[in-house]
Amino acid sequence: MDMTNNKLNYAMLAPVMLAFFAMGFVDLVGIATNYVKADFQLSDSVANLLPSMVFFWFLIFSVPTGMLMDRIGRRKTLVISLLVTTLSLLIPMVAYNYTMMLVSFALLGIGNALMQVSINPLVSNLIRGDRLASTMTFGQFVKAIASFIAPIIAAWAAFQCDDWKILFPVFMIVAIAAAIWLSLTKIEEEKVLGKPSTFGQCFSLLGNGFVFLSFLGIVCHVGIDVGTNVTAPKVLIERLGMDLSAAGYATSVYFLFRTVGALTGSFILVKFSAKKFFIISVVMLTMGILGLIFAFNQWFIYMCVGLIGYGNSNVFSIVFSQALFHKPEKKNEISGLMIMGLFGGTIFPLFMGLVSDAMSSQIGAIVVMLGGAVYLLSFIRKVKY
Structure with a gap:
């Protein structure tokens, strides 16, 4: 009986994993920002409004999405x-x-905010216990595949068809397929006990010290993620004079290592404690960010970007799962609050653009990212297992 249920759960997990792939579409914002900047001759500050526009909505929609899930369910919210x-x-x-x-x-x-809030609690309906963090990390691996191929598709389309925007219809087809498949999949969800939570009850959870610190951890993780995505090509352009099509592959390097990190992390987290792997991950990404300050060689820059990618690949899953385990009876609300932390993708690019313009150098952006890494180092002592 258990074997049948496990097979059924994995069959249900397949369309959810395709939704994880669609979640990765949000990372096209990094390479797209660089192309839009070039197309319309924008400054760093103005161009960085684009990723800020994406991640601003996590602040507005994350908690209401958690409340929406209480009413219509996680699967419907994901669709x-x-x-x-x-x-x-x-x-x-x-x-x-x-x-x-x-x-x-x-x-x-907005779509990604709804997606990220609903998808991880939905996974917890299918995978339980100590395999939750590793399964969520595998979902991040699937997501990272989309993130990895976006700049490659854009560069190929720009070179072959003189139109980088071909990646939009390609990704749109996948999103439609995921929506249809998930609509046809029945997933049994936990019933909400009592009345759905109010705004006040959701935000009151930030008064819990561990939940608040986890929220800040998500802010820094996403800030570093988006920051590297946007800044890595600019570093190559600024220091080596590369054109955008060639420099854009730095984003692919980042997501290649993040993809590898998420895949290996999904297995490592089954065998080893999350705390030990979190320490290794945060030290790696910090070394990568520090290295970018002094890197003026193409391969050294790629190595630093790779360290950041691998190190940052499992931070989200570990912090998110720790928060869910801390308050398991409040999964929807905790999920909404944690995903609200993706607002870091708005805060970091704005400050990075302003500091870079003020210093007339991408070192300003890197220093802002380093601040996020320092916080994650301080969060190590809060990881409980």
Whole structure:
């Protein structure tokens, strides 16, 4: 009986994993920002409004999404997120200008906020116990595949077809497929006991010290993630004079190592404690960020970006699962609060753009990222197992 249930759970997990792949579409914002900047001759500060527009909506929609899940369920919320993502990818195909890209990225952020809040608690309905963190990490591996191929598709399309935007219809087809498959999949969810939580009850959980510190950990993780995504090509352009198509592969290097990190992490976390792996991960990403300050050789820059990618690949899953285990009776609310931390993807690029413009150097952006790494180092003592 248990074997049958396990097979059934893994069959149900397949469309959820395709949704994880669709979740990775949000990371196209890094390479897209560089192309939009070049197309419309924008400054760093103005161009960085694009990733900020994506991640701003995590602040607004994350907690309401947790409340929405209490009412309509996690699977239906995830389907809605895929439909919003589909619409966001359609817009650049209809009209391409800076204003419409802001609208497109806003919808991409809204859809991704709905997706990230609903998908991890949905996984917890299918995978339980100590395998939850490793399964969530495997989902991050699937997500990272989309993140990895986005700049490759954009560069290929720019070179072969003189139109980097071909990646939008490619990703849109996948989002539609994921929405249909998930709509046809029945997943038994936990029933909400009592009345659904209110805004006040959700935000009151931030008064719990561990929940609040975990929230800040997510802020820093995402800030470093988006920051590296946006800044790595700029470092190559600034220091080595590379053109954007070639420099854009730095983003692929980051996501390649993040993909490898998520895949290996999904196995490592089954055998070893999350605390030990978290220490190794945070030390690696800190070394990578420090290295970028002094890197003026292409391969050294790639090595630093790779260290950041591998180190940052498992931070989200470990911090998120620790928060869920801390308050298991409040999964929906905790999920909403943790995903609200993805607002770090707005805060970090804004400060990075401002400091870079002020210093006339990408070192300013790297220093802002280093601040996030220092916080994650301090969070090590809070990881409980």
